[in-house]
Amino acid sequence: MSKSIIILTLIYLSIKYFNKYRHFGFKITRKITKKGDFRYTKVQIKIMPGNIPFKSSLPSLISVLRGKPQAYAYIEGDPSIHPDLSGTVRFYQTKSGVILYAEVMGLPAPDNACADPIFGFHIHEGTSCEGSEDDPFSASMSHYNPDNCEHPYHAGDLPPLFGNNGFALSLFLTNRFTVNEITGKTIIIHSHPDDFTTQPSGNSGTKIACGVVKKFF
Numbered sequence: 001m002s003k004s005i006i007i008l009t010l011i012y013l014s015i016k017y018f019n020k021y022r023h024f025g026f027k028i029t030r031k032i033t034k035k036g037d038f039r040y041t042k043v044q045i046k047i048m049p050g051n052i053p054f055k056s057s058l059p060s061l062i063s064v065l066r067g068k069p070q071a072y073a074y075i076e077g078d079p080s081i082h083p084d085l086s087g088t089v090r091f092y093q094t095k096s097g098v099i100l101y102a103e104v105m106g107l108p109a110p111d112n113a114c115a116d117p118i119f120g121f122h123i124h125e126g127t128s129c130e131g132s133e134d135d136p137f138s139a140s141m142s143h144y145n146p147d148n149c150e151h152p153y154h155a156g157d158l159p160p161l162f163g164n165n166g167f168a169l170s171l172f173l174t175n176r177f178t179v180n181e182i183t184g185k186t187i188i189i190h191s192h193p194d195d196f197t198t199q200p201s202g203n204s205g206t207k208i209a210c211g212v213v214k215k216f217f
Ligand SMILES: [Cu+2]
Pocket: 120, 121, 122, 123, 124, 143, 188, 190, 201
């Protein structure tokens, strides 16, 4: 009798322990079944393939992306050199900051395997994409910088876009601004990577595409 109590206790403790750490990939459940006078415990081990070994914000990220963004921007390339460049940026306000999800196509593509370009990407303080052929999107002005910081600590400094044979996808979180703050401002793609050092704008070359951030209804 005491032997079976010890065994049951061990089973119970191991279930408790494994359920606590089930994000390692297992979920263990215990079911006590009675058959006449006979009682037995059925232990079921379920493998949880989607789980990863740390607390993940992936489920809440997925539900944020399934919802409506609070703002968006359609990006268009300058008509003379990059007429096929276009993209969409979605802005989702969350408690931790703004989730920015960008998809861009028609970016300059590489001429060899070691040359897929990287493009500087920023929120600019201007509210219009107007400009001239010599200075496209000049009305977008400089990086959005309400706190008067140095580059790359401007609120509008974003991770650069990595080209994938003309396509780029970026998804990240920033708490340097709120969606409301940047609605009406511009988002710019540059011809060169941001070096995150040179003042005032990371030596990221010319402006090749622009979009105005608009409220999403
Ligand atoms: Cu810029």
